[in-house]
Structures are given as structure tokens and as C-alpha cells.
Amino acid sequence: MTAAAAPRAWKATNPEFRERVRGAFDANRAMALIGAVLGEVGPGLVEIRLPISEMHMSHIPGVVHGGTLGMIADSALGFAALSLVPAETNGVTAEYKINLLAAAVGHEAYTRAEVVRPGTKLTVARADVWDVREGEEKLVAIALATLVAL
Amino acid sequence: MTAAAAPRAWKATNPEFRERVRGAFDANRAMALIGAVLGEVGPGLVEIRLPISEMHMSHIPGVVHGGTLGMIADSALGFAALSLVPAETNGVTAEYKINLLAAAVGHEAYTRAEVVRPGTKLTVARADVWDVREGEEKLVAIALATLVAL
Amino acid sequence: MTAAAAPRAWKATNPEFRERVRGAFDANRAMALIGAVLGEVGPGLVEIRLPISEMHMSHIPGVVHGGTLGMIADSALGFAALSLVPAETNGVTAEYKINLLAAAVGHEAYTRAEVVRPGTKLTVARADVWDVREGEEKLVAIALATLVAL
Amino acid sequence: MTAAAAPRAWKATNPEFRERVRGAFDANRAMALIGAVLGEVGPGLVEIRLPISEMHMSHIPGVVHGGTLGMIADSALGFAALSLVPAETNGVTAEYKINLLAAAVGHEAYTRAEVVRPGTKLTVARADVWDVREGEEKLVAIALATLVAL
Numbered sequence: 001m002t003a004a005a006a007p008r009a010w011k012a013t014n015p016e017f018r019e020r021v022r023g024a025f026d027a028n029r030a031m032a033l034i035g036a037v038l039g040e041v042g043p044g045l046v047e048i049r050l051p052i053s054e055m056h057m058s059h060i061p062g063v064v065h066g067g068t069l070g071m072i073a074d075s076a077l078g079f080a081a082l083s084l085v086p087a088e089t090n091g092v093t094a095e096y097k098i099n100l101l102a103a104a105v106g107h108e109a110y111t112r113a114e115v116v117r118p119g120t121k122l123t124v125a126r127a128d129v130w131d132v133r134e135g136e137e138k139l140v141a142i143a144l145a146t147l148v149a150l
Numbered sequence: 151m152t153a154a155a156a157p158r159a160w161k162a163t164n165p166e167f168r169e170r171v172r173g174a175f176d177a178n179r180a181m182a183l184i185g186a187v188l189g190e191v192g193p194g195l196v197e198i199r200l201p202i203s204e205m206h207m208s209h210i211p212g213v214v215h216g217g218t219l220g221m222i223a224d225s226a227l228g229f230a231a232l233s234l235v236p237a238e239t240n241g242v243t244a245e246y247k248i249n250l251l252a253a254a255v256g257h258e259a260y261t262r263a264e265v266v267r268p269g270t271k272l273t274v275a276r277a278d279v280w281d282v283r284e285g286e287e288k289l290v291a292i293a294l295a296t297l298v299a300l
Numbered sequence: 301m302t303a304a305a306a307p308r309a310w311k312a313t314n315p316e317f318r319e320r321v322r323g324a325f326d327a328n329r330a331m332a333l334i335g336a337v338l339g340e341v342g343p344g345l346v347e348i349r350l351p352i353s354e355m356h357m358s359h360i361p362g363v364v365h366g367g368t369l370g371m372i373a374d375s376a377l378g379f380a381a382l383s384l385v386p387a388e389t390n391g392v393t394a395e396y397k398i399n400l401l402a403a404a405v406g407h408e409a410y411t412r413a414e415v416v417r418p419g420t421k422l423t424v425a426r427a428d429v430w431d432v433r434e435g436e437e438k439l440v441a442i443a444l445a446t447l448v449a450l
Numbered sequence: 451m452t453a454a455a456a457p458r459a460w461k462a463t464n465p466e467f468r469e470r471v472r473g474a475f476d477a478n479r480a481m482a483l484i485g486a487v488l489g490e491v492g493p494g495l496v497e498i499r500l501p502i503s504e505m506h507m508s509h510i511p512g513v514v515h516g517g518t519l520g521m522i523a524d525s526a527l528g529f530a531a532l533s534l535v536p537a538e539t540n541g542v543t544a545e546y547k548i549n550l551l552a553a554a555v556g557h558e559a560y561t562r563a564e565v566v567r568p569g570t571k572l573t574v575a576r577a578d579v580w581d582v583r584e585g586e587e588k589l590v591a592i593a594l595a596t597l598v599a600l
Contacts, residue, residue, distance in 0.1 A: 023209075024209035025209070027209040027211075028207070028208055028209045029204055029205050029206065029207040029208075029215070030206055030207065030208065030215035030217060030218050031215075032205075033183065033184065033205045054179055055179050055180070055182075055183045056179065056180055056183070057179040058178055058179075058180065059173075059177040059178045060240065060242070061177075064180075065178060065179070065180035065181075065221075066224060066228075066242070066243045066246075067180060067220060067221035067222075067224040067225055068180050068221070070217060070220050070221065070224060071215075071217035071218070071220065071221055072217075074217040074220055075215075075217055090210065092210070092216070092250070092253075093250055094250060094394075094422055094446055095247065095248060095249040095250065095395065095424075095446055096216075096220070096247070096248060097245065097246065097247030097248075097547050097594065098245060098246060098247075099244065099245040099566075099574045099594060099596060100242070100243055100244060100245060101566065101567040102567070103242070116549075116551065116589070116592055117551040117552070117589070121421065121448065122394055122448060124395075124549045124551055124592065126592065139566070139567070142566055142574065142576065142594065144547065144549060144592065144594050146394055146446055146549060148422060244544075245545065245574075245596055247397050247547060249416075249424045249444060249446060251416065251417040251424055252417070266399075266401065266439070266442055267401040267402070267439070271571065271598065272544055272598060274399045274442065274545075276442065289416070289417070292416055292424065292426065292444065294397065294399060294442065294444055296399060296544055296545055296596055298571065298572060323509075324509035325509070327509040327511075328507070328508055328509045328515060329504055329505050329506065329507040329508075329515070330506055330507065330508065330515035330517060330518050331515075332505075333483065333484065333505045333506070334484075354479055355479050355480070355482075355483045356479065356480055356483070357478070357479040358478055358480065359473075359474035359477040359478045360540065360542070365478060365479070365480035365481075365521075366524060366528075366542070366543045366546075367480060367520060367521035367522075367524040367525055368480050368521070370517060370520050370521065370524055370546070371515075371517035371518070371520065371521055372517075374516060374517040374520055375515075378516075390510065392510070392516070392550070392553075393550055394549065394550060395547065395548060395549040395550060396516075396520070396547070396548060397545065397546070397547030397548075398545060398546060398547075399544065399545040400542070400543055400544060400545065403542075
């Protein structure tokens with residue numbers, strides 16, 4: 001798939017975009033609540049990692065609650081968009097959708113979000129979510145979002 | 151709108167569906183983590199309430215993190231589907247999508263999910279999310295999900 | 301469901317909104333191509349009807365192609381948003397999603413779209429799609445969209 | 451992005467999957483109606499091309515109707531899933547969502563859909579849609595779908 005095979009290299013207009021994203025992540029109390037950790041940050045690219053523990057479980061024993069995966073994916077999508085906007089602009093999520101592909105298990109989950117199309121009004125980004133189980137990784141969710149500049 | 155104006159009355163095949171949903175909610179650790187509370191439960195209908203505090207905030211001061219709203223909506227959608235399946239069947243979320251309509255503020259948010267079409271394989275449900283601010287309520291998100299019976 | 305049970309009455313800022321929507325529908329060649337017909341138009345509300353014939357069929361005999369239902373739903377969602385914008389503003393679809401609930405059969409399908417939240421930048425609307433079979437109607441799809449003002 | 455950078459090689463269980471997909475495409479009247487043409491077919495991969503003419507236009511002159519792009523994307527997603535199911539199984543679309551990234555113009559549009567996760571019950575696939583303008587190509591839409599085996 002052309003688009004999938006050739007991720008774009010976006011240019012951040014804000015030279016301090018890494019500090020911007022890190023500051024927004026640190027200010028986000030919901031990320032702290034679930035124990036999420038900011039990973040790699042690039043122009044239009046954000047990774048969030050989640051060390052999995054009992055508190056993330058769904059009603060099915062050993063299976064992470066899908067909404068928790070949605071929460072890190074949604075956040076990574078928003079921060080990926082935020083990395084490309086001017087310093088004086090803020091961004092919020094207009095909508096997101098997520099397909100849960102497999103039960104997430106193991107000791108960690110992580111998501112990588114990348115901007116598909118940046119814009120002055122709207123930005124579209126997509127994300128994958130993986131779990132990590134004994135050194136192996138499995139794709140457990142895929143998400144797509146529309147972000148709006150404020 | 152015809153469909154919207156005339157919510158259906160579904161019939162639960164499991165006479166113990168209320169206990170089933172309550173048991174699943176209580177077993178869900180992610181719901182406890184964010185402080186969500188189960189509200190009304192009916193056949194194909196589930197309400198979840200979230201007393202809002204600092205820990206739910208996004209990086210924008212005073213505004214609830216959208217992923218937190220996604221988390222209660224996603225859960226209510228799943229439990230609404232679970233209320234209609236046979237006792238021996240479990241259900242998981244295949245996918246959900248949520249439009250965030252306005253910044254959620256105030257002291258409480260709640261979501262009501264209702265099944266649009268039940269099925270032996272797939273169930274489709276939709277949900278609204280409201281915030282409560284000084285006695286007033288505002289529609290802050292709308293969601294749609296596909297649930298699969300296991 | 302509160303939101304579903306109480307559809308809002310929106311106010312069109314453009315007093316000529318009906319002519320505006322009708323003009324846009326008539327200019328839309330894709331609607332003519334599939335034989336779609338504009339039905340009721342109100343402030344934030346648009347209905348499109350599709351007399352079903354062989355040309356709309358999927359690869360499963362007698363079953364309407366889901367993308368055709370998506371096409372009338374997507375259009376009705378866009379026109380519902382267009383009915384609420386100022387005369388000098390145009391609107392385009394940023395994204396839509398549709399759940400296909402049942403095989404659409406019969407001699408007609410129709411969709412009703414209604415605005416859930418209008419906005420100067422973004423409008424969110426939802427739609428139902430019904431088929432008509434021997435005097436009976438069945439809900440066959442449900443859709444949700446984000447529209448952007450230009 | 452790991453998942454995006456490394457598309458999977460799926461194995462078709464039906465050795466006649468190319469004939470299967472071509473037969474389903476040829477039987478699909480809606481594809482003929484809009485003038486869509488089947489392109490490359492691989493295991494879990496389907497391309498559909500659409501020579502653009504006046505009949506595909508939206509109400510904005512020169513801009514292809516987004517629902518038409520949705521129609522080829524939705525079809526490619528369904529056929530990509532169909533390429534991986536056993537010979538005796540059929541597949542239908544449970545839901546799809548599409549983000550329209552830019553106005554589609556030019557003389558042709560095409561979509562490539564690839565399966566992200568095949569399954570005996572549910573398959574998830576994603577698609578890109580491009581337009582072709584004077585030898586240049588532009589990504590104009592991105593879609594994600596859930597398909598169900600029957």
C-alpha cells in the first residue's frame with residue numbers, strides 16, 4: 001500500500017514542538033491516572049507506552065479494557081497533531097474511531113500515532129496499538145482521528 | 151428522525167441480565183480506576199456516570215480529557231450489548247467511534263448507551279455523553295459501536 | 301435516550317436554506333447518477349430517497365450495495381449541515397462512518413439526516429437509513445459525520 | 451510506524467481467490483453504474499480504479515463527490531476481505547469509516563485496500579484513496595472497515 005509503505009516526513013512549524021508535546025502530556029492528568037508514559041516524539045509522530053497492570057483490566061480476566069487502549073491511542077493522535085501546529089495554536093480532538101483487533105494481554109501496550117494530513121484547520125492522523133508479550137509484539141488496535149486547531 | 155424518536159424496546163434473553171451487567175461492571179478494573187459508577191440498566195440500555203475531578207483533566211485546564219469520555223461511552227456500549235446476550239455468551243467490542251461535540255466541564259459526566267440492533271453475532275449500539283454543569287446538562291459527545299458475541 | 305428522544309429544533313441563519321439545499325442537490329451529479337431524489341428539507345434536517353433498481357445491487361443477488369446506502373447517507377448528512385450555514389459559506393464532509401445493520405432489499409431506501417451539533421467551523425450530524433419492503437420499513441444503516449465550513 | 455511500514459503477507463485459503471474477487475466485482479452492479487474498474491488483486495489486497503467524469507461530481511464544480519470515493523473504498527475493503535475467506539464463505543461489510551483529506555480532482559481516482567487482520571468471523575481492512583492529476587498523485591481519503599463472514 002503506497003501510503004502505508006511511505007510515511008511522510010512532516011515539518012514542524014514550532015521549533016520547540018518536542019517541549020510543547022511533552023508539556024501538554026505532563027499537564028494531562030488522565031495520562032497520569034492510567035500510568036501512561038510518553039515515548040518517542042517527532043514531527044507528526046508521537047508514541048505513548050502503557051505498562052500494564054491489574055488496574056487496566058476489562059471484565060474478562062487478563063484482558064486489557066479496550067477503552068484504555070482507546071485512551072492512549074486518542075491521546076497519541078492528539079499530540080501528534082499538536083506537534084505540527086504553530087506555537088500559539090492549541091488542538092483538540094473532533095472525533096476518533098478505533099478497531100480492536102485482538103485481546104491485549106502481556107506486560108505493556110504502546111501506540112504510535114502519525115499525522116496523515118496536517119492542516120491549518122483540520123489534521124487527520126492514524127495510530128496503531130501493540131501489546132508486548134514475552135518479547136513478542138502483536139498489533140491489537142488501529143485508530144483514525146480528526147483533530148481541530150483552536 | 152424516526153429512529154431517534156422511537157427507541158426500541160428490546161427483550162433480554164437472560165432474565166438475570168441486570169446482575170450480569172453489574173457483575174461485569176464490578177469486575178472491570180478500568181472503570182474503578184477512573185471512578186466511574188454504574189447507573190440505570192435496562193434491556194439494551196446502560197448508563198454510566200462519572201463524578202469529575204482533577205484526575206480526569208486534559209492538557210487544557212478545566213476540560214475533561216476526551217479519551218475519558220470515550221472510555222465511559224465505550225464501556226456503556228459494551229455493557230448495553232451484554233445485557234441482551236444469552237447467559238453463556240460473552241461480548242467484546244469490535245470497534246467504536248466517538249465525536250466530541252463540546253468541551254466537557256462541570257462536576258459530572260454521564261453516558262447512556264442503547265442497542266440499535268441486537269444480533270447473535272454482531273450488535274450495534276449508540277451512546278450520548280452529557281456533562282452536568284450547575285444543574286444544566288450539555289450533550290458533549292456521541293458514539294457508535296460494533297460489539298461481537300463470543 | 302435523552303438526545304435521541306428529544307431532537308433539537310435548529311434555526312437556519314440563511315432564510316433561503318431550502319433553495320440552497322435544493323440547488324446543491326440538483327448540482328450534484330453523483331446523486332443524479334444513482335437516481336437519488338431529494339425529500340423533506342428542514343433546518344438541520346434532510347431526507348434523500350432512492351428508488352431501488354438492479355443498478356444498485358451488490359454482488360449478493362437482491363441486496364443493495366452498502367456503498368450506495370453510504371452515498372445517500374453521506375449526502376444527506378452534508379446537506380443537513382449545509383442547511384444551517386450562512387448563505388456565503390460552503391460545506392464539505394470531513395469524515396463519515398456508517399454501520400450496515402441489515403441487508404437492504406425492497407423497492408426503495410431512504411435516509412434522514414439531522415444535525416446533532418451545528419458550529420461555525422465543524423458540524424456533526426447523524427443519519428438513519430431505512431428500506432421499504434411491501435409497506436414495511438426496516439432500519440438498515442446508521443451513520444455519523446463531521447462536516448467542515450469553508 | 452511499524453504496522454504501516456511493514457504490510458503483512460496474508461495467505462489466501464481459497465486458491466481461486468482472484469477469480470472469486472473478479473466474479474464478485476463483475477456481479478456488483480453498483481460498480482458498473484459508477485464506471486469503476488477492478489485493478490490489482492492479491493491475497494488481502496484489492497485495487498479499484500475510477501476514471502473520473504462529470505457524472506461523479508459533487509455540488510462543488512470540479513470536485514468529485516466524497517460518497518463516490520467512499521463507494522470505491524468500501525468496495526475495495528470488502529473485496530480485500532473476500533480474497534481471504536474460504537470458497538464457501540461470503541462476506542459483507544459491517545461498518546466503514548472514511549476521512550476525506552482533500553478535494554479529489556483530476557482524471558482518475560483509485561483506491562488500494564489491504565487486510566489489517568483477517569479472521570474467521572471478522573476481518574479488519576484499511577484503504578487509501580488517491581487522485582491522479584497530470585501525472586501526479588495525491589492522497590485524498592483514508593478508510594477503515596470491519597467485514598463479517600457469512
